[in-house]
Amino acid sequence: MSKKTALITGISGQDGAYLADFLLKKKYKVIGCDRRSARNNNWRLIRLGIQDKIIFEEMELGEILQIQRVIKKYKISEIYNLGAQSFVATSFNSPIYTADITGLGALRILDTIRTTNPKVKFYQASSSEMYGDVLENNQNEKTPFNPRSPYAIAKACAHYFVKNYRDSYNLFAVSGILFNHESPFRGEEFVTRKITLGLTKIIHGDQDCIELGNLYAKRDWGYAKEYVELMWKMMQQKKAEDYVISTGKSYSIKSFINECVKYLKLKTKWVGKGVNEKLVNTKNNKILIKINKKFFRPAEVNFLKGDHKKAKKHLNWKPKTNLKKLVKIMMDEEIAYYSPLNK
Ligand code: NAP
């Protein structure tokens, strides 16, 4: 049997790297789409030792001609659309760009599949951010969306296009509604990595303290390496359907910090309230964490907790990585790979 070919957009990102590694181990031929501007941004693929096993193609999600060229060039079995302007905070400053790339990028691919090869299967990286100001305490596939950011609105737009192309043209197109998933490969601007990297730099004397925004937002944090396998599983089902992937547990940013300092065996205490709240190292009285209003968002998603019953039943899956384990994975790799050259 000939090798299956998978095309991944967003190959240089956290999920793209883990998914490429997973598919290569399953003997797929992997086409990785990147932007010319990002050619030096493949540190995750290099760390996994897979950069040379991927066929790279230039594909900017705003550029329909590049999308059409690449999809026509190969005999593709599965497309995983992980590329996006994925940072919620940035989406408030660049709403039109975010709508174009994160929202319409998916439509450009779907329509190219429809018009060139409708047999190609399509995975869309949908997001728990679509639930926004949540309308149900445990969010599942049927929970209505109530988005709070341009990013979330763009993801909801792409999500509905997936459903529309599945219903209208019978494409095998699925959306994985993934709740936050983290790892040592998380971008440094996202809160968990900002904390694990920041604490590591403080320990090395390369940073004074970490400045954060809202410590009381709660997220359902899973492990990225575990979640990418489920993207593939969704694509192997008989019927194209959407799935929530989550741990079913929700913790505040403050709880994540507490878990990190506990793991590092730092003696600390929280002092002050509101914007004056701080985490102090009681050994030397130095401030480890303080609040900076610039990291608050114009509209916040205060609480997310996913109900993954459907994935458990159909994909035969249950989460293996709790918060404590996730913190250990992230802190261990942060410390092992930290080099002051990366400052
Ligand atoms: P990430 O690390 O931020 O990676 C995003 C990827 O998109 C990068 O490879 C980036 O390439 C690429 N990209 C950005 N703008 C692009 C454009 N204009 N054209 C083509 N590619 C572009 O994100 P991630 O955490 O791996 O997440 C993967 C996907 O899942 C994203 O769509 C994200 O929105 C979604 N998602 C993530 C989570 C999560 O918790 N991680 C949860 C739900 C959904 P460059 O290197 O060139 O910037």
Ligand code: F7E
């Ligand atoms: O923020 C709060 C912030 O940027 C988490 C993306 O992968 O997951 C991610 O989106 C929370 C928010 O992730 C800082 O206000 C406090 O409440 O790590 P984040 P996110 O916005 O949840 C979803 C599922 C996606 O789909 C997205 O692509 O932490 N927070 N202080 C902060 N956040 C950041 N980034 N930086 C701070 O200083």
